[in-house]
Amino acid sequence: MTYRAKIAAAVLVAGLAFAAAPLHAQQPAAKQPAPAAQPAPKPVSPAALAAAKEILAMKKASAMYASAVPNIVEQTKNALVQNNLNYQKDLGEVAIIVAKNLAGREQEIGEGMAQIYAGEFTEQELKDLVTFYKSPLGAKLLAVEPRAIQFSMNYMNQWAQVFAQTVNEQFRAEMKKRGKDI
Template sequence: MKLVSKTLSAAGLALALAVIAAPASAQQKQAAPAAPQSTPLKPGTPAAMAAAREILQMKNASAMYAGAVPGLVQKTKEALLQSNLNYQKDLNEVAVIVAQKLAGREKEIGEGMASVYANEFTEQELKDLVTFYKSPLGKKLLLTEPRAIQFSMSYMNAWAQNFAEVINGEFRAEMRKRGKEI
């Protein structure tokens, strides 16, 4: 029963995310077709890139990818260990060397994110966003948005769990009508 409840909770959450994302997705499709992921980003102007970097710095975006290099080194090591158990000691030692050698490469993510911003917003829009984020309301948004997102996700998870129980009840009721208890 717990497994069914957890599965339905996950399904409910997926449904909730799909429902929430669908209108946004539809709006994006109407606004402009999505560029294929293989399409390289246009280089932003130096001023646009500077503004984008400043926005990302104000949003503390680097916290999202700070552990990217060590995390990917660890995942790669674990994958290699699965088929090379006899090399565990060596792979552990090599992981340290590789992590040290590639330390700092996560900054490439920040530059990529700045390029994305520079492609999605005009130079003036980026400058306006910097001005906004420096305003009292912008500072409040930067300060409270992570918490608001966390609370929103908690609410959505609780809603999905409750709604999954409603769905479960509906399945059971419909199956009872067919003379089948589940």
């Protein structure tokens, strides 16, 4: 891998890592900022909520958050271990207890997602989407879309590496105009 490709990859990885980092777990409890206020959920009909849940089930949305609880427990434990190395064994044991106590809470994510879908689409739109996803084209979309998204992500990563080289070259050219080789 060239130096420029390494820079592009590092920038991409750093951006993704920063976006996923559990910043709240690294701060002492007293210093944590208050969570951003979420708008109150729109009132939705039970039928709209049911249709939203059906759509999310067809899209296998639960796969996105299935391991949320153990992942957050592990991230929190790791952050606590960094500041409390002498409690590493205890924190490992406590992590198992905490994960067990909070098992199943990831379902709150699915409920929230369904509420959001039901608030963003009308009941009839949700029913139409259910009908669409049950059609041959909708079924194909459900089957093919994850692969298309993965291919798109791969394309974006490749594009970012090439584009980073272009940006690097422009930096070097502009610095050369200033009499500074970098």
